[in-house]
Amino acid sequence: MTKKIAVLPGDGIGPEVTAEAGKVLECLRREFGLDVETEQAPVGGTAYDAHRHPLPDVTLKLAREADAVLLGAVGGPRWDALPMAVRPEKGLLGLRAGLGLFANLRPAILYPQLASASSLRPEVVAGLDILIVRELTGDIYFGEPRGTRTLEKGERQAYNTMVYSEHEIARVARVAFDAARRRGRKVCSVDKANVLEATVLWREVVTHVAREYPDVELSHMYVDNAAMQLVRAPKQFDVIVTGNMFGDILSDEASMLTGSIGMLPSASLDARNKGMYEPIHGSAPDIAGKGVANPLATILSAAMMLRYTLGAAPLADRVERAVSTVLDQGLRTADIHTEGTKRVGTREMGDAVVAALAAQAK
Numbered sequence: 001m002t003k004k005i006a007v008l009p010g011d012g013i014g015p016e017v018t019a020e021a022g023k024v025l026e027c028l029r030r031e032f033g034l035d036v037e038t039e040q041a042p043v044g045g046t047a048y049d050a051h052r053h054p055l056p057d058v059t060l061k062l063a064r065e066a067d068a069v070l071l072g073a074v075g076g077p078r079w080d081a082l083p084m085a086v087r088p089e090k091g092l093l094g095l096r097a098g099l100g101l102f103a104n105l106r107p108a109i110l111y112p113q114l115a116s117a118s119s120l121r122p123e124v125v126a127g128l129d130i131l132i133v134r135e136l137t138g139d140i141y142f143g144e145p146r147g148t149r150t151l152e153k154g155e156r157q158a159y160n161t162m163v164y165s166e167h168e169i170a171r172v173a174r175v176a177f178d179a180a181r182r183r184g185r186k187v188c189s190v191d192k193a194n195v196l197e198a199t200v201l202w203r204e205v206v207t208h209v210a211r212e213y214p215d216v217e218l219s220h221m222y223v224d225n226a227a228m229q230l231v232r233a234p235k236q237f238d239v240i241v242t243g244n245m246f247g248d249i250l251s252d253e254a255s256m257l258t259g260s261i262g263m264l265p266s267a268s269l270d271a272r273n274k275g276m277y278e279p280i281h282g283s284a285p286d287i288a289g290k291g292v293a294n295p296l297a298t299i300l301s302a303a304m305m306l307r308y309t310l311g312a313a314p315l316a317d318r319v320e321r322a323v324s325t326v327l328d329q330g331l332r333t334a335d336i337h338t339e340g341t342k343r344v345g346t347r348e349m350g351d352a353v354v355a356a357l358a359a360q361a362k
């Protein structure tokens with residue numbers, strides 16, 4: 001049966017990078033019989049401009065009815081002064097919560113061709129293959145109470161609440177342990193249990209769940225140390241599981257180990273592996289509209305969609321191989337460009353991936 005993909009390009013470079021992933025899906029349809037149809041809807045600032053809401057009902061409905069969602073990015077300075085409730089980022093958070101996407105998989109893999117694009121020495125990152133499992137629908141992002149109040153003497157005070165319930169921790173921990181079983185059988189749980197009660201519970205529950213997985217080694221690390229270890233000796237990690245905010249920060253940090261934030265895809269999954277797929281980067285206002293953004297994170301996110309939701313792992317392998325081929329050809333967008341390689345724009349990079357894919361069909 002034809003699978004339906006909701007494509008939500010969003011803001012800034014979002015439309016530029018999703019267009020390239022769209023070409024890749026089209027090529028898979030044409031050359032390899034992938035049975036999908038796509039439909040677009042607005043999200044983020046562009047949705048606010050058209051509908052006065054960053055997540056219009058039509059978009060949430062389309063996302064709910066689709067088999068999978070492919071999202072670009074949201075946000076930008078144009079909308080930064082809006083009230084929090086209608087900021088573009090709320091559109092994204094609304095999708096994650098509305099679709100129950102509690103597990104966010106962010107693989108940080110170094111393509112060997114990009115060893116010299118990493119900000120770390122090649123020997124520190126060679127062979128890097130980490131999976132960050134970020135909890136995505138809890139924590140300080142969604143905790144109540146939140147808001148701003150005025151104190152007696154007229155001073156304003158703002159507050160957010162870090163909250164985790166046992167079931168929220170246990171279900172994402174299981175995702176991490178299950179993933180570790182398919183890889184290096186090591187999970188490092190990252191928290192701030194020396195200070196924050198919510199993460200004392202986090203550590204307790206993860207430790208409890210680990211008993212179901214005697215074949216997986218569990219370790220714990222405070223988040224400040226984890227941030228340091230990620231740049232000191234990143235290959236010590238296999239799977240990292242952590243809360244929403246720590247995962248947000250650590251995954252941007254980990255992306256630089258692979259050469260660029262423009263290389264890191266993600267899958268946000270519910271309990272049945274229905275999912276939303278998006279690069280981990282944002283709308284990059286500083287380069288939006290210039291045709292220079294790296295589309296590979298979004299193309300690799302489409303590959304994750306093929307693997308996790310569409311049951312088409314062989315096609316996911318093909319897309320990842322095509323990405324490797326274009327890197328072998330020496331093609332680089334500005335963010336991963338190094339001496340001796342050829343600088344290309346967003347479209348050229350997407351076209352090259354499509355050509356490499358089509359060549360596999362010959």
Ligand SMILES: NC(=O)c1ccc[n+]([C@@H]2O[C@H](COP(=O)([O-])OP(=O)(O)OC[C@H]3O[C@@H](n4cnc5c(N)ncnc54)[C@H](O)[C@@H]3O)[C@@H](O)[C@H]2O)c1
Nearest residue numbers: 073074075076262280281282283284285286287293294335
């Ligand atoms: N998932 C999302 O939609 C998402 C994620 C992060 C940030 N944002 C939003 O994006 C806006 C900008 O945020 P920011 O500047 O902090 O983060 P950002 O990720 O958009 O950009 C950070 C830096 O990385 C570069 N970069 C990002 N993606 C790139 C790509 N594909 N190719 C080449 N370079 C790339 C940018 O040019 C910029 O210099 C904000 O409104 C923020 O809220 C959205």
Ligand SMILES: CC(C)[C@H](C(=O)O)[C@@H](O)C(=O)O
Nearest residue numbers: 074075089092093248280282
């Ligand atoms: C835009 C923002 C809400 C989002 C987050 O913090 O989750 C982004 O940084 C991400 O990593 O997807």
Ligand SMILES: [Mg+2]
Nearest residue numbers: 248249252280
């Ligand atoms: Mg982020």
